[in-house]
Amino acid sequence: MEADLLRHYGVDLLDWHRGRLTSRRLAVLVRHLPRDSALLRELHGEAAEWSVTEHLLAAAVDQLAEANWMFATVNRDEDSEPPEYPQPVPRPGQTPDTEDEAGPDRDADPLPSLREMQQFFA
Incomplete structure (x- = not known):
């Protein structure tokens, strides 16, 4: 000090x-x-x-990655595999074990199917 x-x-x-x-x-x-x-x-x-600016930028990058993932999932061929869910930008103080870093819990809250996403965006 x-x-x-x-x-x-x-x-x-x-x-x-x-x-x-x-x-x-x-x-x-x-x-x-x-x-x-x-x-x-x-x-x-x-x-x-990390200031508020860095946290807001990381949140914006995460939201853009999720929007791109949704777009790619909805517009893929039905016989192709869905794209992998994007990983969030690492933030200080968080470990990859936490829910925010690991993405959605696929067992507890499964990702929507292609048909469900197309119905949502229709």
Whole structure:
């Protein structure tokens, strides 16, 4: 943490000990450290590097991949195999074991048939 404060703000933590830096000011400086600081990466891991923008972009990519999958499934020949369900963009803090990463649970919620999808989009 001290290296982050020194690098970004030019603050020496000994100033807090010596009484030249108030606890309130130190707390404000720590709260406003940049996302790429070592402290935030240590506390939050890879998630510290993802902002709302990155999460929204990953969601948009996932939705586009699902829409392409639906289009390809509906417009395939009846005798051909359906395309594989797309894998979502990996997000920080999620493991491939989680439901979001693994796609739909094919045993609990089977994918619709070609006829069901064509009826839905008709």
